[in-house]
Amino acid sequence: MKDNRVGVGIVGAxxxxxxxxxxxxxxxxxxxxxxxxxxxxxxxxxxxxxxEKYGASAGYLTYEELLADDGVDVVTLCxxxxxHHDQGMAAIAAGKHVHFNKTMCTTLDEANDLIDAAQARGVKLVASPGVMAHPHAQRMRRAVLEERLGQLIWAMAGSSGVAAYHLNEKLRQGDDILSNIDPxxxxKRPGGGPLFDSTVYSMHYLTGIVGPAKAVTAMSGLAIPVREFRGRQIECEMDDNTFMLLDFGQAFYAVGFGTPHGVLQRGAEPYIYGTQGAILQAALGEQSLRRDDDVAPFVTPEHRALGESHVYSDLMQLVDWASGGPRPFGTAEHARHVIEIFDAAYRSSASGQTQTLQSTFEPVPLERLAALD
Ligand SMILES: NC(=O)c1ccc[n+]([C@@H]2O[C@H](COP(=O)([O-])OP(=O)(O)OC[C@H]3O[C@@H](n4cnc5c(N)ncnc54)[C@H](O)[C@@H]3O)[C@@H](O)[C@H]2O)c1
Incomplete structure (x- = not known):
């Protein structure tokens, strides 16, 4: 039964x-x-x-059945x-708004396809991770715009160790159908590896704070070809060890990485160094840029306590946008730029050539940023 609420279809349980x-x-x-x-x-x-467990109106074996369901207004690709690219294109063709759990797709061409198709069909796209919805990320951008760091010199944005995390997630260790999920x-290719899965957070923060990059060079390879999951071997295909060098222009460079071991950076927030100051672990010098009451849109204490509330926030921002609310922070254009950085990094590694980036996006404007003091 349809009512005035927005009908959400969950793709992948x-x-x-x-x-x-x-x-x-x-x-x-x-x-x-x-x-x-x-x-x-x-x-x-x-x-x-x-x-049955969550009281959904229908449970389908196929995506085609879900898209044919008139009760579904918005899909969240899980x-x-x-x-994601093919499922996004099919949802757009069916006239559904789409929330992409990170990452939206894996190449620049795919991202262009999705954005162009959505515009032509008049549907809305939101791509996680919408990290710029977080007030501390907005304060980092404000600090940069207000030149509290002076001239930007270099930055670091990456992640390590997440491959092992997925092998050990609780929902993958059980025996029933909702807790024996294979990682x-x-x-595997395409879509595996730490860049699309995890560095995507750091790279959204970095580019969301300082703006788009201009070029990428990288080295990338597969360091651990076999993983073990519940006594079974997984033959790994996708690179798990990638180091990038990004050029933002005016001799401002950044190191980006996704690697299976070691710690270069604490947390997903980038480290940014300028001539007059630095942001490390979301603090500008001695001043933390986090506040106790910081929340992303739609996240109440109950949602925060459940975990993964940033995913819920991105989805609800799309629901709100589809109902006439403001444009969400997790834009498809920002996601496209980050995807192009990763796509270019793999191409650079394969070719030995620096890749010039084609895409760009509008970072969050000053008037939408949380106050610093
Ligand atoms: N696990 C995490 O910590 C986490 C956190 C944030 C975002 N994400 C993102 O969420 C997405 C899913 O990751 P996950 O960890 O939940 O994966 P998962 O492997 O736990 O679950 C994926 C589900 O999708 C189903 N599926 C496979 N093919 C499908 C198809 N054609 N149509 C519909 N469903 C299909 C699988 O059967 C499985 O139940 C990814 O984009 C990931 O980056 C994961």
Whole structure:
């Protein structure tokens, strides 16, 4: 039964479909805005089990059935990253608004396709991670714009160790259909590897704070070719060790990385060094840029306590936008630029040549940024 609420279709009832979408969407404040219209998953019994547990109107085995469901207004893609381009294109063709769990797709061409198709069809796209929705990220950008760091000199934005994290997620260790979720795709092509999965947060922060990059050079390879999951071997295909050098112009450079071991940077927030100051671990010198009451849009204490509330925030910003609200922070254009950086890094590694970037985006304007003091 349709009502005035926005109908959300959850595509993939795996780790983030459950932890980032369903666990949040059943809370009363979400239910005022949203109906859980349908869930789909190709693992037999998973969508039905999730639909029953979370009170969805329908559980389907195929994505085509979900797209054909008139009760679905918005889809949230919670499937493996390598599927996102084709699933996004199909949703757009069906006239549904689309929330992409990071990452939106894996190449610049795919990102261009999605943005062009959505514009032509008049549907809205939001791409996680919408990190610039966080007030501390906005203060970092304001500090840069107000030249509190002086002239920017270099920065670092990356992640390490996330491959092992996915092997050990709790929802993958059980025996029932909602807790035996196979993580193999995180190590396969296309869509696997730490850049699309994890460095994507740091790179959205960095480019969201300082603006778009101009060129990338990189070295990349597969360091650990076999992983073990619950006594079974996973043959890894995708690079797991990538180091990038980014050129932002005016001799301002950044190191980007996704690597299986070691710690270069604490947290996902980049380190940024200027002639007169630095931002490290979201602090400008001695001044923390975080506040106790900082929250992303739509995140109440109940949502925060559940974890993965940034995913819920991005999805609800799309729901709100589709209902006449403001444009969300997680724009498809920003995601496209970050995707091009990774796409270019892999091409640079393969060719030995620096890659000039083609895409750009409008960073969050000053008037939308949280105050510094
Ligand atoms: N796990 C995390 O910590 C986390 C956090 C934030 C975002 N994400 C993002 O969420 C997305 C999914 O990641 P995950 O960890 O939940 O993966 P997962 O492997 O836990 O779950 C993916 C689910 O998608 C299903 N699926 C496979 N093919 C499908 C298809 N054609 N149509 C619909 N469903 C299909 C699988 O059966 C599985 O149930 C990725 O984009 C990932 O980057 C994951």
């Amino acid at each position: 795996g780790s983030i479909g459950i932890r980032g979408a369903l666990n949040h969407l059943v809370l009363p404040d979400a239910q005022e805005r949203v109906r859980i219209a349908a869930i789909c998953d190709p693992v037999i019994g998973r969508a039905e089990a999730a639909a 499937s493996p990253i390598g599927l 193999s795709w995180y190590y």
